[in-house]
Amino acid sequence: MNSMSTKTWTSAESVGAPSPPRRASAPPRTGRVQKPSQPLAFLVPAMAIMLVFFFVPSVYNLVYAFTDWSSFKSSINFVGLRNFSNVLSNGVLLGDLKVNIIYAVLVAIFQNLFGLGLALLLEADTRINRFARTMIFIPVLMSALAVGYTFQALLKPDGSVNAVLSFVTGQEVTYAWLNDPSWTLVWLTLIHAWKWMGLAMLIYLAGLKTISSEVLEAARIDGVNRWQTFRHVKFPFLAPAATFNVATALLGSMNSFDIAQATTGGGPGQTTEILNIFIYRTFGQGLFAQATTMSLVLVIVISLMAFPTIVLLRRRERVL
Template identity: 60%
Template sequence: MSTLSVSPKARTARRGGTLKKLMQQNYPVRYLVPAYIMLLIFFFVPTVLNFIYAFTNWSAFSKTIEFNGFDNFIELFQSGTLLRDLRVTLIYAILVAIFQNSFGLILAVFLEEDTRINRFARVMFFVPVIMSALAVGYIWQAVLKTDGALNQILSFFTGQNIDVAWLGSTTWTIVVVAAIHGWKWMGLSMLVFLAGLKTIDSDVLEAAAIDGANRFQVFWRIKFPLLAPAFTFNVATSLLGSMNGFDIVQATTQGGPGGTTEILNLFIWRTFGQGLYSQSTTMSLVLFVMVLIIAVPLIWYLRRREAKIL
């Protein structure tokens, strides 16, 4: 049958079948179904159940699960431990964001040029990012204990016996642990800042140099403002990610000394281990709300700052 003898309806159906076949070839949605199922089972369902169990008496000591309203919230807030750990978590997150982004920005500035040494240095500084957080914590815990490597090195160079308890101060230990956390992830921030520096138009930098701007002025007045998108990403990920931290604190201090480094996830883990399941889900719900309260205004402010600069 010739093409001219085919009815318009048949040609439309043929084009529709061809389009459908192309859609199936280019957009294989069926391959995404397993991922959606995994996401549903291991993320959405546990999240919804977490919200439900926070309002129950679920525990290892109760045979039945019954709703008890806001009793878990009232009990936890009255104990004072939850508020203390929330404060510690917020301080820890702010310190991590400061250390991680400061280290990352400094490295990005010094390693900006594409030389062989700089490329090798970038790889070396990125190695801690791909290391296990627990391994990093245990290594630094061994280095910073009273008979650890740091005190031995200081004793060798000073000629005196140095036995400083770097992780034993109720005031400064949280700063030390946050610095370790920032050290582990500074390679990621470095790469993001490097990507931002590489997108800056060289003509702008040459014009500033011709106008007599020195390197510091070029960085502070041109490069740093144009790093706003990278700054937004790094600040948001470091701050919000460290609020969900656990590994490094557990490996280095286990929440000590005196609970001064006990972030909320440590408290949740210990409470769940004691069989108080509903209390631990309540605390995780409180942490979720705190992260949400901080994340939305922070990202909104940083995005607004980007729009003004760029």
């Protein structure tokens, strides 16, 4: 690998590559700021994409929230804070936000438990483990809608899951997994965590690989058992991986839509209606400005959750 890249570099040089970069001939900088190693222009494509697909929509999101944009008429007028008072006085938004936060917290817990468990289980580099890691990573690559529809079929009252349960327990099981006002939300978070656990596993595995063998060896010489090794050696070293996994699972699932939409559509009785489904519904009614306002509220809530979460987890990293 190393020798190859060197070779490529030399051959490129010998085939009359352009004259050495200007910086070589530029006089050394005296200021505090070092001259960057690449010209700033290299940032333009990335910045352009950011601008068009991230910055501009975000600004629109902010602007449209203060207008009466709808499917019903062609003109768009500013209406001040009317959308905010409408949206906040309507109990649905707060109810959905509550559902959304429960959903996100449960996903963060399950996804990390599964991911960490799998990483520890499949830590050794054996052939079987490598195969198992690949298999477990496949759901991550699958379309979330496909996952949702698959589980919808599996979890029907007369679906395969109940058929298996009936066979195992020896009695007819007709539980409506996706139609239980108190538990369906939990089943959904398990599906979500199942889909993404491969990614969490991969990150925890990477974390485990960074632990130097000397530390582990020292622990072994000290005579600690497996649990102690995990609790006092491996787990502390996994702190950065945990920060990343918890933060992405928590904040990523705040933005979830597809799995819930494909399995329950928000039902039964809006008990699984996460905010994005409500936004979609409002948008579909033609109330574009209200939907925009709600998504702005979602952005604010996610930001409010993100900062403390990340700060807290980072602090834990530092302590250790």
